[in-house]
Amino acid sequence: MILFNSKTQTKEEFITRDNEATLYVCGITPYDTTHIGHAFTYVTYDHLIRYLELNGITVRYTQNVTDIDDDILKRAKETGADWRELARYWTDHFIDDMIALNVRPPDAFPRATDVIPDIIRSVEALLQAGVAYEKNGSVYYEVNRYPEFGQLSKIPRSEMLPVANERGNHPDDPNKRDPLDFVLWQAQAPGEPAWDSPWGPGRPGWHIECSTMAVKFLGKPVDIHGGGLDLCFPHHECEIAQVKPLQEDAPYVRCWMHTAMVGYQGEKMSKSLGNLVMISDLLNTYQADALRLYMGSHHYRKTWSYDEKDLVKFQELVGQLRKAVQVEGVKGDVYRPDEHIRAFHESMENDLGTPDAVRALGELAKGILNAAGAHGDVREAQGVLRRYSRVFGLTLGSDSSEERVVEGWNAKKR
Numbered sequence: 532m533i534l535f536n537s538k539t540q541t542k543e544e545f546i547t548r549d550n551e552a553t554l555y556v557c558g559i560t561p562y563d564t565t566h567i568g569h570a571f572t573y574v575t576y577d578h579l580i581r582y583l584e585l586n587g588i589t590v591r592y593t594q595n596v597t598d599i600d601d602d603i604l605k606r607a608k609e610t611g612a613d614w615r616e617l618a619r620y621w622t623d624h625f626i627d628d629m630i631a632l633n634v635r636p637p638d639a640f641p642r643a644t645d646v647i648p649d650i651i652r653s654v655e656a657l658l659q660a661g662v663a664y665e666k667n668g669s670v671y672y673e674v675n676r677y678p679e680f681g682q683l684s685k686i687p688r689s690e691m692l693p694v695a696n697e698r699g700n701h702p703d704d705p706n707k708r709d710p711l712d713f714v715l716w717q718a719q720a721p722g723e724p725a726w727d728s729p730w731g732p733g734r735p736g737w738h739i740e741c742s743t744m745a746v747k748f749l750g751k752p753v754d755i756h757g758g759g760l761d762l763c764f765p766h767h768e769c770e771i772a773q774v775k776p777l778q779e780d781a782p783y784v785r786c787w788m789h790t791a792m793v794g795y796q797g798e799k800m801s802k803s804l805g806n807l808v809m810i811s812d813l814l815n816t817y818q819a820d821a822l823r824l825y826m827g828s829h830h831y832r833k834t835w836s837y838d839e840k841d842l843v844k845f846q847e848l849v850g851q852l853r854k855a856v857q858v859e860g861v862k863g864d865v866y867r868p869d870e871h872i873r874a875f876h877e878s879m880e881n882d883l884g885t886p887d888a889v890r891a892l893g894e895l896a897k898g899i900l901n902a903a904g905a906h907g908d909v910r911e912a913q914g915v916l917r918r919y920s921r922v923f924g925l926t927l928g929s930d931s932s933e934e935r936v937v938e939g940w941n942a943k944k945r
Contacts, residue, residue: 532583532880534755535832537763537787538683542882545786548754551589554580555745555784557758557766558640560597561621562606565628566807567826567837568793568800572759574823574924575790575831575883577634579755581922582879593748594637595741596622598644599734601699604723614724618642619945626940628810632819633924633932636939639748643740646747647726650735653743653773654715654728660776666706668718668731672738674711677772683787684764695765699737713769715739738769742783746774756784763789791829794836808837819932820925821846824892827885827923848893853928855896856917858903860910866902868912871895875919885923892920 534545545552556576559569573594580590597603598618607614622642629636643650654670657663662676674680681688692711696702702710714736719725725732745753751774758767767787774783792799795806813822824845829835871891878887895916899909920927931937 533882534786534788535882537789538784540685543786545755547583547588550587551591552583553749553754554590554592555741555749555753555756556592556594556637557741557762558594558596559622559625560600560602561618561625562603563807564621564625565810566800567810567813567822568759568807569625570628570632570810570822571793571826571829571831572757572790573629573634574632574826575885576757576788577924578827578879578885578922579788579883580635581924582883585918585922591749592635592637593639593641593744595744596640596642597737597740598622598642599724600643600737623944624811626944628814630932630937630940631814632810632823633926633936634940635924635933635936636943640943641744641748643735643744646740646744647735649747650739650743651716651728653739653777654735656777657715657773662772662776663715664708665730668733669704669706669714670716670730671707671712672715672769672772673708674713674772675709677776679775680768680772683768683771686764691764698761698765700765713738713765715773738766739773741766742770742773745770746783751778752782753784755786755788757788757790760789760791763787788831790831791834794834797836800837813842817842817846818849820849820852820927823923823925824848824889827889830886831883848889848896849925849927851900852892852896852916852920852925855899856913856920856927858900858909858913860903860908860913861906863906863908864902865908866899866912868895868898868915871898872915872919879922889923892916892923895919 532545533542536543580592583590603614603618607617657672663670663672686694692702695711716728716730717733717736719732725734771783794800795808798804798806800806821842825842871894874891875888878884878891899912899916903909926932
């Protein structure tokens with residue numbers, strides 16, 4: 532399988548180790564979820580996992596929850612809600628959306644607040660390595676101590692600060708030596724939740740949460756690390772900076788994957804702009820199978836915009852696929868689906884080429900219906916269509932999502 536590695540900006544052969552692959556995907560900050568842009572990211576990695584599993588590869592998958600964060604505390608203050616209850620409510624809402632979309636659950640789904648002692652140990656190690664400093668109860672990563680900073684995003688140092696400021700950086704923090712330095716441990720502000728640490732009460736910074744959880748649950752190196760393209764800088768860049776000084780020549784991540792942004796009405800879909808198309812609303816009108824195929828019809832690295840007219844077409848395709856698996860197979864000439872199997876594999880193995888794989892499923896369904904109309908034996912081809920449809924999480928008329936999906940996700944509620 533060939534995957535595009537964001538770090539090298541090239542397509543590379545992805546080779547598993549002992550027929551196993553580890554995957555870490557940055558999860559939600561639970562204060563408002565789940566729009567179709569969120570879903571596109573998690574459905575994309577579901578396609579990858581399911582395809583690897585189809586080929587007999589065991590995938591160990593971790594997805595985190597950033598359940599302590601500036602945005603959560605801000606929303607809790609605005610609404611008068613307890614921050615823990617707010618995070619729990621929206622995490623459960625996200626889980627329900629993933630169940631409805633038949634997304635395979637991660638093996639580990641840790642909350643940042645689950646791993647505070649591990650985060651503290653990570654911060655202590657970075658202080659000992661000489662790449663961090665403490666000031667007034669907060670600890671910061673000193674970017675100037677790490678010359679390779681920028682190796683993932685390829686953003687010139689002169690252009691980093693404006694991007695970082697748009698994505699959560701606080702350049703005017705008086706404790707910082709450099710505006711680009713990022714917080715590892717944040718001293719408690721009045722009224723905010725806090726945990727004890729060697730530097731006083733406080734809470735973890737955003738970036739240290741993910742690198743700590745990735746290493747804790749998957750070890751090093753992580754085979755594939757994924758997330759939306761907007762996380763490439765500064766979040767993923769900072770993750771590398773936090774892990775690399777604590778190990779020798781082994782990489783933190785073998786392959787970095789980033790999903791493109793989803794737009795709506797001419798703009799990027801985002802919470803800040805308020806132009807969100809929510810999955811729960813779409814599911815009131817459209818079948819989950821149609822949403823899965825619609826998202827799969829876009830390559831994960833190409834920016835696209837939600838358009839309801841396009842989604843309607845995939846509702847129609849779902850009807851065709853369901854007819855194809857339900858049509859009666861008779862004892863005539865056997866219909867061979869080899870051409871469509873080959874097209875499906877070639878597409879998926881070329882950088883997760885889901886658009887062509889979706890087309891292959893549609894062509895296979897059409898072939899089955901034509902062959903059945905001519906009294907051909909389509910039973911083998913129907914089995915192939917069911918099996919390959921599962922790569923896209925399709926249920927093809929089932930009343931519910933897969934048992935492993937429902938049970939696996941519900942076990943992660945609190």
